[in-house]
């Protein structure tokens with residue numbers, strides 16, 4: 001029998017030895033954060049949708065290096081799902097998440113439900129232009145849902161710092177812009193992509209891949225590695241690079257490819273030649289599972305650096 005989230009949380013909070021506190025109410029987040037602030041602690045924040053993996057935990061690790069009180073949220077935000085079955089099937093395992101978050105040094109775990117976050121809500125937040133391309137072009141309404149929930153979470157937690165992964169580079173870049181435009185007093189840190197040993201970017205969605213799809217999906221990171229080799233060899237032409245990435249991804253038999261795009265790092269606009277700081281971003285489906293990956297490239301004259 002699956003136990004309710006409420007049951008799992010109250011059972012955890014009843015244990016004597018707990019170092020991490022779990023709360024589901026906004027008021028309880030506010031008072032725990034106020035107390036930590038009163039003790040002179042800086043607040044770090046890691047928003048997630050749960051089904052935690054080492055990628056999520058790496059964000060906590062980074063935050064712990066800079067701040068003294070770590071708040072993590074776990075909330076599968078229905079507003080950012082443009083596909084209702086994707087929302088319903090999003091992987092969940094609160095007991096496992098609690099154990100992982102507690103071990104990696106989270107002080108406060110916020111697990112609100114839909115009602116706590118959105119009761120009677122009529123307001124949304126959006127960032128234009130930066131969301132025109134890449135995932136923004138393929139997932140209508142997705143980013144509006146992300147910015148709305150992140151704005152709410154920032155107002156609830158009021159962190160000094162929040163960590164976001166390069167894995168969702170368009171999300172991180174647009175949140176940085178939103179923070180600037182709306183004067184949120186929070187510092188945004190971009191964390192590197194954590195990968196499985198064979199190169200697959202960690203993702204909660206990887207759970208949905210069967211064995212064959214899991215092997216095939218390596219085509220994404222292989223495509224990026226191949227692009228690095230091309231850039232090392234002096235190739236700067238975006239058409240040629242995307243063409244070669246496409247043939248590698250197709251060898252992995254994806255059910256469809258959403259995009260293979262090269263954009264400028266500054267404003268995520270499409271570019272023809274790789275120059276300065278740019279991003280190669282990929283999205284493709286294996287079955288109904290949509291996976292994304294990317295690589296940041298810094299080119300200056302003959303020298304280059306690829307971060308993926």
Ligand code: AMP
Nearest residue numbers: 048049050055164165167168193194202
């Ligand atoms: P999610 O739970 O998928 O919404 O992700 C929560 C945060 O974890 C976001 O900032 C993601 O970019 C980040 N994240 C997801 N996967 C990884 C990964 N493989 N490496 C580093 N950060 C990640």
